[in-house]
Amino acid sequence: MGAVFLYASYDKILNPQAFAEAVYNYQILPDFAVNAVALALPWIEMVAGLCLITGIWQPGAALVCALLMCVFTAALVFNQIRGLDVHCGCFSTEAVHGPAGIWTVIRDLFFLVLSAYLLVRTVFLPLKKTGI
């Protein structure tokens, strides 16, 4: 999971402008917040990914990952539903209709389940151990 986040953050950190455009295209955030989120998000992924791998602040990192996956999946699903009403010749909305859009949601759901499992393992399972 840490590796997934590191991999996801790498390209976004290298291309802030392209990522800002991607964030803008989601049409969820107000204009003034687009760049700030586009700048901070990949670094949050990067730091959380590093924490997961190294084991430093692991419970916190697991919570960050779970929260991020919730946000990402919600944004995708929201646009998937909304995309059906957009009569636009954009590549992005066309992709929403196709299997690529659905597979992206499934992939995100898989990562969401994985990060939820991670959260349970790191935050709640150690409790059981100390309980025994």
Added chain:
Amino acid sequence: MKPRHTMTLTIRQTIGIIAVACILAVFTNLLRQDSIPFADDWSADSRFSDASGQSMVVGLTEASRMYAKGTAVFVDARPEEQYEQGHIKGAVSLPWQQVHERFMEAADHLETAETLICYCDGENCELSHDLALFLNEMGFEGARVLVNGWTVWQEAGLPTQNRDSDNEQIDSETN
């Protein structure tokens, strides 16, 4: 360790991770050469600009005036199927997906125009902008973008045509 303590710790770590990430984001953005502003202008004028940052947007009033005078050629960037279902009357189809294959064929119709006005559909449709930039590169300087073109044109009740009316036109020409 008490459950409440674990939760507090987890939340503290979460805030810590986000804070560290934000500090890193701010500093790298300040230091890097290709930095972006922390809050940007995402209006149509700013988004649909050419390489020098000049806005390529043309308003509906100006576009329809050029249409009436016959000085502009409209270029439809949407897929062929949508073009056939309906387009601005006299517009040339140059779908962005097939721009390289179709360019030469379309170029013959574009050469006579004083101004090229690219359009697609939807406020956030980028196809017309991509096409206008491409046409600029290919030597058609001053290509413009009519934002949300197909919708605003129809709403204004300006002349349109579709596959069927094309056929009618061909019929009347042959008769």
